[in-house]
Every structure is written in structure tokens, then in C-alpha cells.
Amino acid sequence: MKNIEVCYTPNSIINYKLSNKIIVVIDILRATSTIVTLFSKKATSIIPIETLDECKGYKNKGYVIMAERMGKKVKGFDFGNSPSKILEKDFKNKKIAIATSNGTKTILKTRKSKMTLIGSFLNLTSIVNYLDKQSDDILLLCSGWQGSINLEDTLFAGAIISSISNYTSESDSTIIAKNLYESNKDDIFNIIKKSSHAKRLSSNDNLIDIKFCSQIDKYDLIPYLDNDKLKLL
Amino acid sequence: MKNIEVCYTPNSIINYKLSNKIIVVIDILRATSTIVTLFSKKATSIIPIETLDECKGYKNKGYVIMAERMGKKVKGFDFGNSPSKILEKDFKNKKIAIATSNGTKTILKTRKSKMTLIGSFLNLTSIVNYLDKQSDDILLLCSGWQGSINLEDTLFAGAIISSISNYTSESDSTIIAKNLYESNKDDIFNIIKKSSHAKRLSSNDNLIDIKFCSQIDKYDLIPYLDNDKLKLL
Structure with a gap:
């Protein structure tokens, strides 16, 4: 039976063999x-x-460029890292380059995995259904915050563990995330609001983002990493 | 008001300034x-x-020497790392040297702290009462297991956070530990039995240790690090 573990910070990924694992990158x-x-x-x-420099270079190649630092859009880029601010936009046939403080760096650390998926509450059930059909070991990789564990990524790791059908785990990392999710699952938005990250993003605009990111199964799709590009599975 | 954070693995201690902090080392x-x-x-x-070599060298200096590797007493040492196996022994006026797989190494990483205390469920309230009287920031340092988060140390960190009177925390690390403790506090022994470490130690002898280590407030005392030696506060 497949094994699941949770890696709570990107730097701890060095403790794991990646080549035989499906990794779900999490930066809620x-x-x-x-x-x-x-x-x-x-x-x-x-x-x-x-x-940021590398990301900016993609503008001349016809890409939409997006960048965030310290929770804000970086000057000179088309967008920052706010999902609610792109809702009215159309990205049909658009190629995008994006640089964020934690999440995109975490994705880049998984290039040696068997498969890397992009997970969020927005596509929780899509991810779970896919994982249920696989037999490879799974690593849930949280982006955390500046090298430390964070609440919202742990909560989502717990949501996957709580929802998946068959797995084993020799690691306490799964028990801790599952416990956090199962004791808070009736009010995801409220527990995420208590996170330090939510407090840092607590302007009104950002509260809209936090509410948006707390929605479960808004989308039925799975992004995956194909060499250096994310594509739709 | 004093700040509290939980550091879930010894190697992550590099993320913290130690000189202004009271550190509680945890290896339940x-x-x-x-x-x-x-x-x-x-x-x-x-x-x-x-x-082990350095520890063995203390035998000739009149010390009781204790060492554990892979959960077992190391040959040639007086004792391993089993609290239940020393209960009938008398250590009055004895000096001890001890080397364990995780815990003693974690203690040694805190030498630059303002104060290092040794915490366990056995002396939980002693630790909490002491911390309640201090105004310095607090770091709860879990020993974990081979570089990963573990259940029993996280649970104890949560017990301290749940019991302490006044604190602030800018870190999600406290919310996660507190949530784990508060949703399991009525049965510490049973949740620790589910930990991967307990499974590794699951022979009958070791079950006695796990039960012993799950007792709350059996002792009213606080060991602290004085240079390179632990003494009673």
C-alpha cells in the first residue's frame, strides 16, 4: 500500500527520496x-x-508576468499573487511566468519527483481522486513561511490525508496534519483567518483572497509540472 | 508580553535567535x-x-554512563535511555553522562540560549509555573525523529502552550501544537501509543516506558543547563 508523509517546510525536502514519489505542492x-x-x-x-529578474525577462517573450514579494504585487509586473484579482481576466491562450515568495520556489525543489501536482482547497477532490488511483508513495510538501511550519498548508495536507481512501504512514507527520484538519474542518475560513499569514495579509483586499482560497472544490482540474512548466493534467 | 514559538525539529533551530530566549528541550x-x-x-x-566514545570516557572519571542507539541500551554502558529501568536505582551523589539518539544532541544545540530547561509530561506543571513567572521569549524545541516532526513532542509543546497564562505568538507553530494537545488531552497515553516512535518501541518493556512517560506531574522539579551540565533549578 502506498505511503504518505507530510514535509512541513521546503528545506526539509532533503530528508526524502523524490524519484519514486508523487509530490503535491501546497501554498494555500x-x-x-x-x-x-x-x-x-x-x-x-x-x-x-x-x-524577479528572470521572471521579468519573460515579458519580451510574450508572457503575462506575475510577481509577489512581501504579500504585494511587484512594480512592473502584470499581476501579483492574488487569485481574486485575476477572476475577471481572461487567460485563454496565454502563457504565464510567475515568481512568488514561497510557493514557486517550493515547486522548483520538486523537479526530481516522479510527478509534481499543484494542490489547493479549490481543487481538493480532483487531487484526492487522482491520488486514489495511484500506487506510488506520496509526499505532501508544504511551502510554510520563511522556513517554518504554517497553519493553512498543514490544514490542507490534513484534508488530503483525511479524504484519501487507502494509505499507510510510518510518520507522525500525517497524524498531526489529519488531527488539525479533522478538528477544524467545519470552518476552514475561520481557522485560516487565525493563521499568522492571514494576519499579515489582513487588509480588506486580502481578506477577499483568504475567503476565496478557503473554498473547497471550486475547480475540477489538476496542474502538474512537465519539466519546467506547469500544465493541465 | 512574551512570545512563544515551537521549533519542530532540532535542525530548524538555525531560524531562531537564542540569546534572548528560554528554551524548553522536549524529547518525551x-x-x-x-x-x-x-x-x-x-x-x-x-x-x-x-x-558514544566521549560518553564512555566518563566511566573512568567515576560517572554513571548511559547510552542509547536505535532505542536500545548500548553494550558496555551502565544503562540505556529507559526511565522505567532506573526507577529502583539510587543515584544519590552520582554524576551521570548520557548520550541518546536525539535528545542529548538537541540539548547541546541550545548552549547559546538565555536559559535551557528540560521538559516532559512528568514535570509539566513545574515548567509551566516557572515560565509563567518569566518575561523572556520562549522557544519550545522538539527533538523529533531523524529530522522530522514527531507526535509526542508536539503534544507536549501543545500542553505547555495550553497551560501557560499569558503569551503572544506570531507563529502558526503554536496553534498547531495547541490544537493537537487540546483535542487529545483526555488520553495522552493512547495518542502517544499511536506515534511512530511508540510503534518502534512496541515491545512489552518499552510499553511500560511509554506509559511511564505519559504521566503528568509525577515530579515537581526542573533540570536546567548550566554550561555543559544539567543541574536542578
Whole structure:
């Protein structure tokens, strides 16, 4: 039976062998929620990028460029990292390059995985249904915040563990995330509002994002990493 | 008001400034439970040591030497890391040197703290009462297991957070531990039995240890680190 573990911070990924694993990258506030939303708006592909300079370079190649630092859109980019601010836009046939503080860096750490998926509450059941059909071991990789564990990513890891049909786990990492989710699942928005990240994003605009990212199964789609590009599965 | 954070793995301690903090080192199964028990048996002082060779060298200096690897007592040492196996022994006026897989190594990482305390369920209220009187920031440092988060140390961190009178926290690390403790506090032994560490220690002898380490407030004492030696506060 397949094994599941939760890796709570991107740097701890060095403790795991990746080549035999399906990795679900999690950055609920907000990179993975935004990526899922971009695909719902028909984006063709999304390149996750580490540095602002590299991301900016894609403008001349015809890409939509998006970047966030310290929770805000970076000047000179088309968009930041707010899913609610792209809802009225159309990304049909658009290629996107995106650089965020935590999430895109985390995605780039998984290039040696067997398969990397992008998970958020917005596409929870799509992810769970896909994982249920696979026999490979699974690593739920939280982006965290500046090297530390965070609440909203742990909660989502717990939601996957709580929903998946058959698995084993030799690690306490799954018990802790599952317990957090199952004791808070009736009010995802309220528990995420208590997170330190939500407090940092607590302006009114950002509260809209937090509410948006707390919605379960708004979209039925799965982004995955194909070499250096995210595409729709 | 003092700030509290939980550091879930010893290696993540590099993310924190230590010199202004009271650190509580946690290794419920079993190093910190054993150290607390040794002081209840009147040990004079305990030196936490990283390597077996260095620990063995203390035998000729008149120390009781204790060492554990892979959950077992190491050959040639007086004791391993089992608190229940020292209950009938007398350590009055004895100096002890101890090397365990996780716990003693974690203690040694805190030498730059303002104050390092040794915490376990056995001395929970002693620790909480002490912390309640201090105004310094607090870091609850879990030993974990081979670089990953573990259940029993997280649970104890949550017990401290749940019991302490006044604190602030800008970190989700406290919410996650507190939630785990508060949703399991009525049956500490049973939840610890579910931990991966308990499963690794699941022989009958070790079940006695797990039950022993799940007892709350058996002892009213606080070990602290004075340079390289643990002493009673």
C-alpha cells in the first residue's frame, strides 16, 4: 500500500527520496490557489520562477508576468499573487511566468519527483481522486513561511490525508496534519483567518483572497509540472 | 508580553535567535523524561553528550554512563535511555553522562540560549509555573525523529502552550501544537501509543516506558543547563 508523509517546510525536502514519489505542492495563501485559478481561466502553461529578474525577462517573450514579494504585487509586473484579482481576466491562450515568495520556489525543489501536482482547497477532490488511483508513495510538501511550519498548508495536507481512501504512514507527520484538519474542518475560513499569514495579509483586499482560497472544490482540474512548466493534467 | 514559538525539529533551530530566549528541550520518548526521572532519584548532575566514545570516557572519571542507539541500551554502558529501568536505582551523589539518539544532541544545540530547561509530561506543571513567572521569549524545541516532526513532542509543546497564562505568538507553530494537545488531552497515553516512535518501541518493556512517560506531574522539579551540565533549578 502506498505511503504518505507530510514535509512541513521546503528545506526539509532533503530528508526524502523524490524519484519514486508523487509530490503535491501546497501554498494555500496564495501561490497554489492562484495557479489553480489561472488554469481555470484557460491559461496554456505557467512557468514557476525563483527570481524577479528572470521572471521579468519573460515579458519580451510574450508572457503575462506575475510577481509577489512581501504579500504585494511587484512594480512592473502584470499581476501579483492574488487569485481574486485575476477572476475577471481572461487567460485563454496565454502563457504565464510567475515568481512568488514561497510557493514557486517550493515547486522548483520538486523537479526530481516522479510527478509534481499543484494542490489547493479549490481543487481538493480532483487531487484526492487522482491520488486514489495511484500506487506510488506520496509526499505532501508544504511551502510554510520563511522556513517554518504554517497553519493553512498543514490544514490542507490534513484534508488530503483525511479524504484519501487507502494509505499507510510510518510518520507522525500525517497524524498531526489529519488531527488539525479533522478538528477544524467545519470552518476552514475561520481557522485560516487565525493563521499568522492571514494576519499579515489582513487588509480588506486580502481578506477577499483568504475567503476565496478557503473554498473547497471550486475547480475540477489538476496542474502538474512537465519539466519546467506547469500544465493541465 | 512574551512570545512563544515551537521549533519542530532540532535542525530548524538555525531560524531562531537564542540569546534572548528560554528554551524548553522536549524529547518525551525518552531522553527528557529520563533526565527528569534521574533528578528525582537525586542525581547530582547530568552531562548530555553527543558521541558514544566521549560518553564512555566518563566511566573512568567515576560517572554513571548511559547510552542509547536505535532505542536500545548500548553494550558496555551502565544503562540505556529507559526511565522505567532506573526507577529502583539510587543515584544519590552520582554524576551521570548520557548520550541518546536525539535528545542529548538537541540539548547541546541550545548552549547559546538565555536559559535551557528540560521538559516532559512528568514535570509539566513545574515548567509551566516557572515560565509563567518569566518575561523572556520562549522557544519550545522538539527533538523529533531523524529530522522530522514527531507526535509526542508536539503534544507536549501543545500542553505547555495550553497551560501557560499569558503569551503572544506570531507563529502558526503554536496553534498547531495547541490544537493537537487540546483535542487529545483526555488520553495522552493512547495518542502517544499511536506515534511512530511508540510503534518502534512496541515491545512489552518499552510499553511500560511509554506509559511511564505519559504521566503528568509525577515530579515537581526542573533540570536546567548550566554550561555543559544539567543541574536542578
